[in-house]
Amino acid sequence: MGRPRGFDEAEVVRSAAELFAGRTYDGTSIDDLVAHLGVHRNSLYKTFGSKRGLYLAALRWSLEHDLAPLIGRIAEAAGPLEAVREALAAPATGTGLDLLLLAAVERAPVDTEVAGMVAEAFAALDRAAGASVRADDGDSDSDSDSDEASGLATALTAAVLGLRLRARSGTSGTAVDRAGAAIAQRLDQR
Amino acid sequence: MGRPRGFDEAEVVRSAAELFAGRTYDGTSIDDLVAHLGVHRNSLYKTFGSKRGLYLAALRWSLEHDLAPLIGRIAEAAGPLEAVREALAAPATGTGLDLLLLAAVERAPVDTEVAGMVAEAFAALDRAAGASVRADDGDSDSDSDSDEASGLATALTAAVLGLRLRARSGTSGTAVDRAGAAIAQRLDQR
């Protein structure tokens, strides 16, 4: 019963994720959102409650439909090089790592719910990165190695995030690719 | 001639840099600035012209008084491990890498002047990182190595930025330290 919706909620969330991946949260106004999302103010507030609600939905969507598959590909990569290539590949669809990057920098420090989601996403990325490093390593896990292994994993995700950051802010793609290859090669030894 | 100033311009710029290193540009209002800087609206606009003018001054200040010395220490580090430790050391004074990080993520995409300063800063960081990698390497630079060497340098700065990002957004300090040590060790080989 009632008038049918003139918009697809999932599509709106997806578009919102794209917008939020491009500009800052504070830099993205409700006017921007209603203009680019094809949904009107009233429906937006009826559906998501607030700007923050829409943002959280968009972030959740991006983590689930964009980051999760990427994590899967990283975890099953043949080695660090393939993992880095997967992570830095231009996202044909979706927002890739950008929304996570922005969320970590600007929202996590002031929004505990965002901070939790970001921390969880980073942890998952770490596990996948660790798996990719371990992939071509055989099974050389003594006990004293576990600390170094986890350190290597967070280092790999940190490098990927840093490279994505540089790609976003103007560093040439070939330079980023070279850097990705260089670090993957170093992690590959042994 | 004229009434003397009731504030120290350099101190204002330094404090502004600290504020901008903590919150977003859009998330930092003029009210916030005048409240924390001890300078009044009129003087602020008389001195810096606009919010963006103050931001650019703060960013320039941070790059000059905070990043430049850090770059020097990295360039003269005995090796990657020492370089990473220098870069990730909690900034006793100043804004460290945080303002650069935020500028790269949120302002560079929408402000070409910021983008230029960020690109230059990254390039300088790359050179210093390259020097630190080369430090314990002897002088094994054939021609075909130059691409890999520069790739390794940008990879190192990317990793440092990524680790700083993670430290900012909640990852434990010991995990970050382990990751820094792990990557530095890998770059150290040879």
Add this chain to the structure above:
DNA sequence: CACGTTTAGGAACGATTGTTCTTGACTGAC
């Protein structure tokens, strides 16, 4: 065809944004 219910459309809200205006206080030079 009313009825209840859900959405769309758009005006309107108070609050906050970045910026400017007005007035008066303080200074060195004449």
Add this chain to the structure above:
DNA sequence: GTCAGTCAAGAACAATCGTTCCTAAACGTG
């Protein structure tokens, strides 16, 4: 002591912010 020039103090500006209210439109059901 007057004058020009700089600064402080705070009110005030128009614009935009996120949010809400009101009315009309479109449905399923009786």
